[in-house]
Amino acid sequence: MSTTHDFQLHRDAFGKLIFTGSDGEAHEALPVRAFPIGAPDKGIALVDPHGHELAWIDALADLDAERRQLVESELASREFMPVIERIIEVSSYATPSTWTIVTNRGETKLILKGEEDIRRLAAQALLIADSNGIQYLIRDRGALDAHSRKILDRFL
Amino acid sequence: MTQSPATPPALQPILPTSSQIPLPEAWQPVVEAQLVKEEKVLAWLEIDLNTSLHFGKGLIVLTDRRLLARTGDTPEWQSQPLREGLRLTRRDHAGVGSLELFDATGRLAHWRYTLGQDVAAGRLIDHVNRQLDFVVTGVAPTPPAQAVCPKCETPLLAGQDECPVCSKEELTPPSTWTLFRLWRFARPYRWQLLAGFLLSLATTAATLVPPYMTMPLMDKVLIPYQNGKPIDTGLVTLYLSGLLGAALLAWVLGWARTYILALVSERIGRDLRTTTYEHLLKLSQEYFGGKRTGDLMARIGSETDRINIFISLHFLDFATDVLMISMTTLILVSINPWLALVTLLPLPIIAFLIHTVRERLRTGFEKVDRIWAEVTNVLADTIPGIRVVKAFAQESREAARFRAANQHNLEVNDKVNKVWSLFGPTVTLLTEVGLLIIWGFGIWQISRNDISVGVLTAFLAYIGRFYTRLDSMSRIVSVTQKAAAGAKRIFDILDHVSSVPEPATPVHLPAVAGRIELRNVGFRYGTRSVTRDISLTIEPGEMVGLVGHSGSGKSTMVNLICRFYDVSEGAILIDGVDIRSVPVAEYRKNIGLVLQEPFLFFGTIAENIAYGKPDATREEIVAAARAAHAHEFILRLPHGYDSLVGERGQALSGGERQRISIARALLIDPKILILDEATSSVDTTTEKEIQKALDNLVRGRTTIAIAHRLSTLREANRLVVLDRGSVVEVGNHEELMAQEGHYYRLYQAQARNVDTEGGSDLEAGGEDDKGDRE
Numbered sequence: 001m002s003t004t005h006d007f008q009l010h011r012d013a014f015g016k017l018i019f020t021g022s023d024g025e026a027h028e029a030l031p032v033r034a035f036p037i038g039a040p041d042k043g044i045a046l047v048d049p050h051g052h053e054l055a056w057i058d059a060l061a062d063l064d065a066e067r068r069q070l071v072e073s074e075l076a077s078r079e080f081m082p083v084i085e086r087i088i089e090v091s092s093y094a095t096p097s098t099w100t101i102v103t104n105r106g107e108t109k110l111i112l113k114g115e116e117d118i119r120r121l122a123a124q125a126l127l128i129a130d131s132n133g134i135q136y137l138i139r140d141r142g143a144l145d146a147h148s149r150k151i152l153d154r155f156l
Numbered sequence: 157m158t159q160s161p162a163t164p165p166a167l168q169p170i171l172p173t174s175s176q177i178p179l180p181e182a183w184q185p186v187v188e189a190q191l192v193k194e195e196k197v198l199a200w201l202e203i204d205l206n207t208s209l210h211f212g213k214g215l216i217v218l219t220d221r222r223l224l225a226r227t228g229d230t231p232e233w234q235s236q237p238l239r240e241g242l243r244l245t246r247r248d249h250a251g252v253g254s255l256e257l258f259d260a261t262g263r264l265a266h267w268r269y270t271l272g273q274d275v276a277a278g279r280l281i282d283h284v285n286r287q288l289d290f291v292v293t294g295v296a297p298t299p300p301a302q303a304v305c306p307k308c309e310t311p312l313l314a315g316q317d318e319c320p321v322c323s324k325e326e327l328t329p330p331s332t333w334t335l336f337r338l339w340r341f342a343r344p345y346r347w348q349l350l351a352g353f354l355l356s357l358a359t360t361a362a363t364l365v366p367p368y369m370t371m372p373l374m375d376k377v378l379i380p381y382q383n384g385k386p387i388d389t390g391l392v393t394l395y396l397s398g399l400l401g402a403a404l405l406a407w408v409l410g411w412a413r414t415y416i417l418a419l420v421s422e423r424i425g426r427d428l429r430t431t432t433y434e435h436l437l438k439l440s441q442e443y444f445g446g447k448r449t450g451d452l453m454a455r456i457g458s459e460t461d462r463i464n465i466f467i468s469l470h471f472l473d474f475a476t477d478v479l480m481i482s483m484t485t486l487i488l489v490s491i492n493p494w495l496a497l498v499t500l501l502p503l504p505i506i507a508f509l510i511h512t513v514r515e516r517l518r519t520g521f522e523k524v525d526r527i528w529a530e531v532t533n534v535l536a537d538t539i540p541g542i543r544v545v546k547a548f549a550q551e552s553r554e555a556a557r558f559r560a561a562n563q564h565n566l567e568v569n570d571k572v573n574k575v576w577s578l579f580g581p582t583v584t585l586l587t588e589v590g591l592l593i594i595w596g597f598g599i600w601q602i603s604r605n606d607i608s609v610g611v612l613t614a615f616l617a618y619i620g621r622f623y624t625r626l627d628s629m630s631r632i633v634s635v636t637q638k639a640a641a642g643a644k645r646i647f648d649i650l651d652h653v654s655s656v657p658e659p660a661t662p663v664h665l666p667a668v669a670g671r672i673e674l675r676n677v678g679f680r681y682g683t684r685s686v687t688r689d690i691s692l693t694i695e696p697g698e699m700v701g702l703v704g705h706s707g708s709g710k711s712t713m714v715n716l717i718c719r720f721y722d723v724s725e726g727a728i729l730i731d732g733v734d735i736r737s738v739p740v741a742e743y744r745k746n747i748g749l750v751l752q753e754p755f756l757f758f759g760t761i762a763e764n765i766a767y768g769k770p771d772a773t774r775e776e777i778v779a780a781a782r783a784a785h786a787h788e789f790i791l792r793l794p795h796g797y798d799s800l801v802g803e804r805g806q807a808l809s810g811g812e813r814q815r816i817s818i819a820r821a822l823l824i825d826p827k828i829l830i831l832d833e834a835t836s837s838v839d840t841t842t843e844k845e846i847q848k849a850l851d852n853l854v855r856g857r858t859t860i861a862i863a864h865r866l867s868t869l870r871e872a873n874r875l876v877v878l879d880r881g882s883v884v885e886v887g888n889h890e891e892l893m894a895q896e897g898h899y900y901r902l903y904q905a906q907a908r909n910v911d912t913e914g915g916s917d918l919e920a921g922g923e924d925d926k927g928d929r930e
Contacts, residue, residue, distance in 0.1 A: 133271060
């Protein structure tokens with residue numbers, strides 16, 4: 001795909017991101033990360049509401065500041081993957097278990113339905129899906145405090 | 157967004173449509189402070205995210221005149237008076253729902269929540285729309301006629317007291333006293349277990365006799381002999397025959413005990429396995445989708461075995477040990493209290509040791525189990541996919557994966573063994589130290605003439621056995637932990653309530669006509685909203701084709717109609733009865749399903765055809781096979797209807813397998829027939845033959861067919877076009893073509909495809925879609 005990015009972006013009064021391509025046609029656009037976990041800043045597609053690809057951005061850095069800000073703000077408003085910083089307590093070591101956790105987005109509770117909802121990512125990273133399907137990320141379980149690590153260890 | 161209090165609209169009456177759910181107590185004073193005189197709260201939604209997606213409680217309140225909202229970040233309230241043009245919508249993405257408020261000029265506000273509140277958000281929108289309608293038109297909306305759940309306002313079904321949505325989300329963890337729950341399986345054998353226990357007790361008592369006899373042997377025979385008296389032969393014979401008798405008794409009792417307990421153990425194991433498997437089969441497809449085969453196999457296989465050995469052997473051994481220790485203590489105290497006290501001194505230390513090691517071992521063993529399942533999973537993944545592995549020459553990669561899982565297993569085991577291996581020797585060391593103390597204290601007491609040599613000998617003999625029992629008791633720690641870990645994993649299955657529950661008060665359908673009605677059906681899989689607000693009525697005998705891109709929700713709709721999953725919102729009715737109030741098996745008897753990839757079980761062709769009706773006569777089987785155009789090719793096989801198929805069986809082509817599965821569906825004579833891409837995995841010539849078979853099948857039945865090749869749906873009375881989870885068009889081929897909408901575009905796309913591929917007709921198109929099963 002081209003890296004010139006000859007398209008225009010702006011936000012309309014309805015809060016939607018509007019894409020205007022080189023052909024002058026305007027579409028509502030949504031940015032989607034191709035590798036949200038593996039390489040979040042590489043490979044971002046702009047798709048229309050029907051899921052058709054409008055443009056492909058190899059890396060966010062390729063965009064000029066204005067468009068990048070628009071894409072980033074739109075992504076930020078849609079992305080929700082709290083990073084677990086601390087596990088305060090768990091209701092039981094048997095699942096389903098309710099965890100009280102501190103994330104980068106504040107303190108909350110999650111319900112873990114089964115150990116298989118904890119997905120091992122590369123190296124020390126874990127992805128935990130709660131009963132509502134929200135994905136919680138642990139970037140490096142070695143970096144958690146001892147108490148959290150001990151709790152987590154019981155589920156791995 | 158306006159911050160001033162709303163100007164009340166001209167119309168003031170309060171509607172009977174308000175939500176029955178009172179505000180949470182914490183919010184009540186805060187909300188009341190916001191309300192103006194006579195303003196009434198109609199509905200509310202507590203949101204748990206703020207606009208920048210941080211966790212924080214907020215509230216959206218609908219009153220009779222405006223919409224009030226507060227997010228977690230500010231204590232200020234936003235207010236929007238209800239007026240014409242206002243629109244509240246919701247959408248969700250990656251586990252987060254958004255509520256957005258628009259008017260004609262743009263977006264006024266948006267709120268975020270996690271999907272747990274999605275249903276409640278839907279209700280809020282309903283309330284807002286009703287109230288908006290009322291404010292704008294002044295016409296009172298009709299209140300919902302159906303009974304609703306007081307907690308979430310989901311419509312309740314006839315004969316249903318508990319809300320299926322609310323009860324489904326109850327997620328209580330199983331108790332830590334998991335092992336006691338095994339009593340349910342031990343109960344039928346309680347008399348045998350009691351007999352085993354009494355026998356153990358008697359065996360133990362018999363083994364306690366010999367050390368007691370060493371006392372008179374020493375004091376009355378050996379010591380007097382050393383002091384010059386002759387040996388009393390009669391006394392010696394008496395004591396020795398006593399020893400022999402005790403040993404023989406212990407032998408007989410021990411044999412009886414072991415035999416009885418082995419019998420019971422096997423029976424408990426059998427019951428546990430069967431119950432778990434039967435429960436597993438009843439669970440919905442959702443459960444199987446999330447579990448790995450290897451893991452489930454390990455649970456039903458090895459875990460149950462471990463548990464039954466625990467119940468019947470280790471647990472009883474432990475109880476006997478405790479009794480033996482109490483009995484020994486009694487005997488020792490009766491002989492000499494002081495020596496007994498010293499003898500028992502190391503006991504608390506050992507008990508403490510056992511306790512400290514317990515925790516570490518238990519977590520360790522739980523880990524070992526999980527890792528073991530991991531190892532099995534690698535096998536279960538690779539062996540069925542062996543063709544792919546070989547085709548891409550990835551044997552070494554798969555070997556490495558297995559090696560890594562094994563290595564992981566080894567590391568975890570090494571860690572556990574480090575603790576475990578220290579345990580046994582420590583107990584032995586303590587035994588030796590205990591003996592040393594008795595020797596020292598005993599010699600001192602003998603020197604003071606407090607006790608005789610015989611008493612010390614008896615104590616040493618007892619304590620030898622005593623500590624042996626402690627040693628075996630220490631082993632109970634590991635087996636208990638292993639069994640508890642296993643029991644937990646078994647109860648994980650047994651506690652899992654099917655997400656397709658049997659109705660509490662079932663409604664029986666005597667004869668099914670086959671009228672299917674979908675009412676505002678919505679379904680969510682994880683965070684993804686797959687279908688939304690589908691309403692459709694299919695008349696008896698009608699054939700309906702489902703059309704749409706892959707991912708448009710066709711297969712989901714079929715899964716919902718089959719009740720493999722339950723709807724998240726709305727209801728599906730058969731002949732006017734909600735399918736959730738019909739017993740699952742009874743309902744599915746009315747459905748014939750032909751899938752894209754027919755699954756044949758290992759067995760004869762006749763058995764496979766008769767799978768849904770095992771008591772079918774040979775004539776019925778042949779008639780079904782004839783109607784399915786399978787009769788002739790079956791006769792060409794060397795063993796005809798008795799040919800073995802399935803894994804390890806006769807190789808059949810895709811079209812032949814499909815026709816067997818059609819015969820299978822024909823045999824049960826269902827009122828409703830579902831064809832899920834029944835012809836897409838075969839070539840055009842075979843498809844024509846299958847189509848002939850299908851024509852026989854479809855006759856007189858309500859049929860729902862999914863097909864990528866639109867041409868195969870020409871027979872359909874109506875085509876339902878789905879797009880991104882919603883019905884977008886309904887009509888027959890000609891009508892839909894005339895509309896030039898979604899269907900027209902789909903049809904054109906396939907026709908174009910054929911042109912570019914140089915094919916002659918439509919049937920050849922859509923080949924690229926054949927692997928697609930959504």
